[in-house]
Amino acid sequence: MSVKPEPASALFAGPFALATLSAPHSDAFPALVTPDGRTVDLRAALGIEGLTVLGVLEDWQRVLPQLRTLAANPDIAGVPLADLTVHAPLAPRQIFQSGANYRQHVIDLHVAHRAPGDDRSEDERRAEAAEIMDQRxxxxxxxxxxxxxxxxxxxxxxxxxxxxAQQPDWELELAVVIGRPAYRVPVETAAEYVAGYTIANDLTDRATVFRRDMAAIGTDWLRSKNAPGFTPLGPWIVPAGSITDPGDLRLTLQLNGETMQDESTKDMMFGIARLISYVSQSARLLPGDLLLTGSPAGNGMHWGRLLRDGDVMDAAITGLGTQRTRCVAETS
Known part of the structure; x- marks a missing residue:
């Protein structure tokens, strides 16, 4: 079961976005979607059988002008979006996740995770965290x-x-979609490797973030973040050229209609170009890879309210659309 989005006058910024869609009883296909909900099956439009969104991104520089031409055609009319199922926009080969990248969020986590024996006031611990973040x-x-x-x-x-999962939490994030291979790129040219942007909700079980049996090792991201379905993604990949300033986008997450996260990407300590350059010094980024840029303040640990059965999360980022997901407790 899934929770469908509310109708919107414009689904996203710009003339088109990429999506992965399916009709009832049919295979999923890569699609061009217009802001008013028209769709184009890119397998037929580009004449490539078996094409996926990942395949489109692997040839992004060549295909992008064709996509612009398709979107500009007023006569395009595939299956209406309302009659299709929207899936995660792509299946990436690699996911890179930036942690502790929003200043206020990290300060809040520092205060929430009080070390045993730390009797200082909240104001003292908050001031300490702020100083650490500024130095970092x-x-x-x-x-x-x-x-x-x-x-x-x-x-x-x-x-x-x-x-x-004893403490499942939400973390709304701007996700960068890579459009060409990147290895050891400088900060100055890193933006050239971005194909587009999408929405990610990087769910985390706070109870398993830190290893109590092996404290010296530190964090356990495998267990705390990688359960099946712990990264709702999409709905769209909006091309980079349609987003005027990714360094100033509003992220909002509502839980059962109540706003929990409401922040700008301005609060990021390390911007997108810095992140891409940093990752590329060690790893080779590939087309279709995702780079999650961190989550702003307002997670469940801050509010003292974590996810439970029946909760509905509505997440939105400026120009990238909205996603809505319902939490369901696992049954044995």
């Missing part, structure tokens, strides 16, 4: 780890909360 932004490097593609699910699919 000025002198240090981004903190990036990898995620599993099997954690991805669609933007309107139910999210199953594993029986072992």
């Amino acid at each position: 932004a000025a002198k240090d490097q981004p903190y990036v780890f990898t995620g599993l593609p099997t954690s991805i699910t669609g933007p309107y699919d139910d999210v199953v909360l594993p029986h072992w």
Whole structure:
């Protein structure tokens, strides 16, 4: 079961976006979608049998002008979007996730995770965290780890909360979609490697983030973030050229209609170009890879309210559309 989005006058910014769609009892296909809900099956339009959105991104520089021409044609009319199922827009090979990248969010987490024996006031611990973050932004490097593609699910699919997850939490994030191979690229040219942007909700079980049995090792991102369906993605990939300033986008997440996260990407300590350049110094980025840029303040640990069966999350980012997902407790 999935929760469908509310109708919108414009689904996203710009003349078109990429999506993965399916009709009832049919295979999913790569699609061009217009802001008013018209669709084009790119397998037929580009004459490539078996094409996927990942395949489109692998040939992004050549295909992009064709997509612009398709979107500009007033006569395009495929199956109406309302008659199709919207899936995660792509299946990436690699996912890179930036942690502790929103200043206020990290300060809140620092305060929420009080160390045993730390009797200082909240104001004292908050001031300490603020100083650490300012020094980090000025002198240090981004903190990036990898995620599993099997954690991805669609933007309107139910999210199953594993029986072992004691503190499941939400983390709305701007996701960068890579459009060409990138290895050891400088910050100055890093933006040239971005194909577009989409929405990700990087769910996390806070209870398993830190290893209690092996504290010296630190965080356990495998267990805490990579359960099946823990990364609702999409609905669309909006081309980079349609987003005027990715460094100033509003992210909002509502839980059962109540706003929990409401922040701008201005609060990121390390911007998109810095993140891409940093990752590319160690790893080779490939077309279709995702780079999640971190989550702003307002997670469940901050509010003292974590996810449970029946919760509905509505997430939105300026120009990128909305996603809606319902939480369902796992049954044995």
